Amino acid sequence: MSAQTETHGFQTEVSQLLKLVTHSLYSNKEIFLRELVSNAADAADKLRYKALESADLYEGDGQLRVRLSVDKDAGTLSIIDNGIGMTRDEVIEHLGTIAKSGTADFFSKLSGDAAKDSQLIGQFGVGFYSAFIVADKVTVRSRAAGYGADAGVEWVSAGEGDFTVTNIDKPERGTEIVLHLRDEEREFLDEWRLKQIITKYSDHISIPVEMWEAGTPEREEDGETIAATEGQWSAVNKATALWTLAKSEISDDDYKAFYKHVAHDWDDPLIWAHNKVEGKQEYTSLLYIPSRAPFDLWNRENQHGLKLYVQRVFIMDEAKQFLPQYLRFVKGLVDSNDLPLNVSREILQDSKVTQSLRSALTKRALSMLSKLAKDDAAYQTFWDQFGAVLKEGPAEDMANQEAIAKLLRFASTHSDEPTANVSLEQYVARMKAGQDKIYFIVADSFNAAKNSPHLELLRKKGIEVLLLSERIDEWLMSHLTEFDGKALVSVTRGDLGLDDLSDEEKAEQEKQEADSKPLLARFEASLGDKVKAVKVSHRLTDTPACIVADEHDMSSQMIKLMQAAGQSVPQVKPIFELNLTHPLVHKLADEQDEDRFGQWAQLLLSQATLAERGSLEDPSEFVNQLNSLWLDLSR
Known part of the structure; x- marks a missing residue:
């Protein structure tokens, strides 16, 4: 094979990463050796698996190992494995791109502060690129197992904008990484320092990590002649799984x-x-x-x-x-x-x-x-870090749903803090006497949930409500319907079932509903097919109106979730609830002008929709209604 040399530019993200690695102030530079030894051990593991079907891949040498070699005169440290190796195409692919996904998110989090960003790099896991923490040039020589000696490839880069790839002869399979250390990093040419790092990070890698032990000349000691010994490769780590x-x-x-x-x-x-x-x-x-x-x-x-x-x-x-x-x-x-x-x-x-x-x-x-x-x-x-992922559990794993539910955490009205630290077991332990349901609300944000008008009656009665504000929460609660024998109930849909907690108010509520039938009929006539029904609200104390989903209808949050996923959603009409004790509703009951009544009814519906869903289909219509009523009131 001819010594074909090509120059390639790094993937944009790699160039950014290498620049950051090179210029950041690492508090723990030795981490590069852990990453490179770990990659070498992985290459050995992969060869062992491939050789199960084709023992010829061992090429007569089945003793897998990683070796560290130091050349103090040249200022180089080499990490050599006899694992699976790489072809030319694999070298270009693996060493020229970041195979790990999430790269864009990684760079969006960089602050420009070297100390903070160096920690971020460590969390991202830079693998091979960590070599540039200590080296101003890296040479990689590799040959894939099962190929001829002329299938070797050499990759060279100074960690800047490009790298070169050249075909070479390489008799041994596997990969050799040569780090040309910067002058200030020569501590990593010291054998004792390297052994310390290997013992610290790679002691239990299941293949030996070896270093060369020089031989000793023949010598006299206490009148005895001690024979000369030859140099040999010796394992530094325990090499036990x-x-x-x-x-x-x-x-x-x-x-x-x-x-x-x-x-x-x-x-x-x-x-x-x-x-x-x-x-x-x-x-x-x-x-x-x-x-x-x-x-x-x-x-x-x-x-x-x-x-x-x-x-x-x-x-x-x-x-x-x-x-x-x-x-x-x-x-x-x-x-x-x-x-x-x-x-x-x-x-x-x-x-x-x-x-x-x-x-x-x-x-x-x-x-x-x-x-x-x-x-x-x-x-x-x-x-x-992982709470949102765990919330996928109740829908995915019915067999362990109760165990998963005990691990879930929520924000709640028990505290003004947005921290999700309330368990369902804690909620149940704090339930009011006679309460047989666990109440929750799903909204676009913690503040939207906390300040929702749907909580007014529950807050007045001292009943705790779980405040959910992550996108997955509606999906979670559609599958987690019960805990410890108690139903989980959304405060934004159907009847809250608080009658058994408010017996003294029940008679007054029944009278209100009977007396309000003409007013409800006027609202239904004015709003037409924009609502499913108009009812008296028993959940509001300070807000004139709200919208709720019928017991079996799709909630506002579920509609948003499905739309975000690109799914078509059938039109769902809300139930419009009126707070008959609110002064604005009282005033509307006395309004004789049906056109003006209709404008106010539409305005209340728009307000309630905005409070529940966070947006309106036609915001300009809402603004025009509001302006028109303001002008009318100012006359």
Whole structure:
């Protein structure tokens, strides 16, 4: 193969990232070595899996390893693996673009403050690009397993606008990354420093991470002749799969370090669970709850899932079959003795073993969250990051709906703070005597929910209401209809069912309804087909009118949700409720001019619609009505 050299420009986002990496002030520069060693270990894992079907990929060398080599004269540090390697096209694709989704969101969060942005980079997980934290030039030489020596490729970049790719001869499979260190980063040429970093971050990677130990010459010691020794490669790490060890042999720091390897995360996890199950089914699981959401959490095309091992052999990353989608934030691995080594994604879809593992691991993850919930501060951290994802659970997982419901948190009228920290169990414990329903409202924002006129009567009676303001909340509450034997009821639809709490007012309400029939008929005649019905409101105390959804009609928030998803929505007419105790309604009852009455009726409906839905189909019509009535009143 001829030594074909090409120059390529980086993807725009990569150029931005490299500039930021190069010029940011890192408080923890050593993280680059963890990232590169972790990538090398992944390459070895992938070769081990591919070789299950084609042992020739080992090319006569089945001892997988990562090696670190230092050249102090040249000022270079090399990370060398004999894993799966890359073809020319793969080198261009993987090293010239950010394969990880969520890139635009990442850059939108950059502040220009080097210290803050460096932490953000760590949370994003820069992987290979972390090499430029310490190097002003990076050379990568790689050859994919199964190809000839002339299929090697060399990639070179100074971390600026472009990179070159050249065909080379490379007898050994795998990848060699050569870091040309900046003068101020020469500490990473010190063998003791490198061993310290490997022990700290990569001790439990399941393949050896080796460094060269120089030989010693023949020497005399205490009158004895000590023979010369030859130099050799020696493992620095334990090279034992951490999950296979007994819990008593693993420290918290070990678990945290392994999490950062598995998840490529900068921060410590919130909690983890390590379990070995024996008996009818044998498997080991190690699950983690992260402390921070990745940028691609909401990307539908991105893959999520656990690492799958079978009898300690790596099979695949992101095996989504073992946890439901609403737990996609859970990181970790499962190692099964009951799946075949040549397991495929198709087998995983229908396997009874997979289904059993999925059920057990789901319960384990929910149990972890229940344990975490006992620490209010830690759980609030989790909820702020992943609460909206967990809200998908009740619709997706009916079998565990009660367990998921206990983990949900809401803002409520119990506090003026918008923090979602009220559990359904706490709500039930605070319920008024005789109250048999859990009340909630879904609105566009916390303030819109908190100040909704629908809460007036409930607030007067001291009844707590859950305040929901995320887009997913309407979907959640359409599936979560009961908790602890108590129905969850929206305050914006149907009858609130408060009659049993207001017996002394019941007679007055019945009289009001009887006396108001002529007024309700006038409103119905004026509003026509714009409303489904006009009724007396028993939920308002300070507002003249509101609109509510009929018991079985689609709510305003659900309509918005479906429209945002591009779905057509049938027209739903609201029920218009009047507060007969309000002075404005009293005044309207005495209005003799039917045209003016109709204008006021339409204005009240527009006001109620605006308060409930946040917008009007024809705002200009509302403004014209308002201006016309103002002019009329000023005469």
